[in-house]
Amino acid sequence: MAVSAIAGAAAALPTIPTLPATGKIGWLGELGTAGTAGTAATEAAGTVAAGAAGAATGSSGTQSFGRTLVKALDGLQGAQTKADGLAVQAATGDLTNVHDYMIAATEASLATELTVAVRNKAVESFNQIMNMAV
Numbered sequence: 001m002a003v004s005a006i007a008g009a010a011a012a013l014p015t016i017p018t019l020p021a022t023g024k025i026g027w028l029g030e031l032g033t034a035g036t037a038g039t040a041a042t043e044a045a046g047t048v049a050a051g052a053a054g055a056a057t058g059s060s061g062t063q064s065f066g067r068t069l070v071k072a073l074d075g076l077q078g079a080q081t082k083a084d085g086l087a088v089q090a091a092t093g094d095l096t097n098v099h100d101y102m103i104a105a106t107e108a109s110l111a112t113e114l115t116v117a118v119r120n121k122a123v124e125s126f127n128q129i130m131n132m133a134v
Contacts, residue, residue, distance in 0.1 A: 076111050083108040 083104040089095035 073115070076108075076115055079104070079108040079111050 083101070086095060086101040086104050090098060090101045095101060
């Protein structure tokens with residue numbers, strides 16, 4: 001699958017240091033400790049961000065951006081797999097609570113939209129850097 005190909009490439013990215021904890025979602029995708037008002041986009045990113053929260057840290061307290069990205073993509077793939085499994089159960093009549101499928105499908109859809117938006121911003125940023133005059 002394309003996700004595993006992206007994940008393999010992301011794992012090879014270098015480690016970069018983290019910024020001091022501010023209690024907010026940081027540049028590297030870390031989850032802070034301060035509570036924030038839940039918005040639909042923030043809650044939809046939960047699947048992707050949950051993978052980012054458990055990323056491995058190095059000996060100097062740095063977090064690998066590549067590993068964070070891999071964890072986030074794994075979370076997205078997990079959400080899609082869960083929604084696909086529940087869709088099969090709903091189609092065969094084995095699913096008793098249809099709302100479980102609707103919730104899983106919406107989570108997978110929103111996580112996919114978030115991932116595509118992040119990818120588009122990364123490509124746009126790369127293009128802007130490449131077009132800079134030296």
